[in-house]
Amino acid sequence: MRSREIRADYDRTSIVVYQAYGPHIGRPAVEQGRFVPPFSRTRMTWIKPSFLWLMERSGWARKAGQEMVLAVRISREGWEEALSQAVPTSADRRVHRDNDEWRAAFRHARVHVQWDPERTLRGRALDAxxxxxxxxxxxxDRYADEWTLDIRDLTPTVHRIRRLLGDGHTTRAAALLPRERVYPLPAELARRIGADV
Known part of the structure; x- marks a missing residue:
């Protein structure tokens, strides 16, 4: 595994990203198959193609306000459109010449990108x-109204994996994980977000 690559559950036209919300947001989204109020369109929302990274972030759906784990299938066209507008959250010499150039770009960024340690099934941070x-x-609005194709509730699966881990059944738990593989990023997009080319 290279240091910075996108690993995801994807097919020819779509990619799955994960989010965790409280039931007041998650349930209506699953029922409607799209994000509806009280989902906020006025604040930044973060999407993550790594299931295990979100498990670390949400405490396996146990943190307050993150009790529902959603698998949001969006179009690859929308995903790559978002990346084409992205600016890293910190200065990166692979992307910008210097801090001033990065600051100018970040000030007007419509999309942010951040690279965090990937996680193992047991939550250990990896170098990748x-x-x-x-x-x-x-x-x-583009994400909620145009890019989103389907929203599924993964919370029961999350709870089952966590129970299996707690009972020492690591192999059975791993078998329930989404199948993630390296996403084929166009070279120009990879350079823009500081991914390995």
Whole structure:
């Protein structure tokens, strides 16, 4: 596994990203198959193609306000459109010449990209990095209304995996994980977000 690559559950036309919400947001989204109020369109929302990274972030759906884990299938066209507008959340010499250039770009960024340590099934941080993408209020309507194809509730699966881990059944738990593989990023997009080419 290279240091910075996107690993995801995807097919020819779509990619799955994960989010965790409280039931007041998660249940209506699953029932409607799209994000509806009280989902906020005025604040940044973060999407993550790494299931295990979100498990670390949400405490396996146990943290307050993150009790429902959603698998949001979006179009690859929308995903790559978001990445084409992205600016890293910290200065990266692979992307910008210097801090001033990065600051100028970040000030006007509609989409943020951050690379965080990928996680093992047991939550150990790896050297490899996992991407999370922050969608600002300037693009969130596109995400909610155009890019989103389907929303599934993965919470029962999350609870089952956690129970299996707690009982020492690591192999059975691993068998329930989403199948993630390296996403084929166009070279120009990879350079823009600081991914390995």
């Amino acid at each position: 990095r996992s991407i999370q993408v922050g969608l600002s209020r300037h693009v969130i």
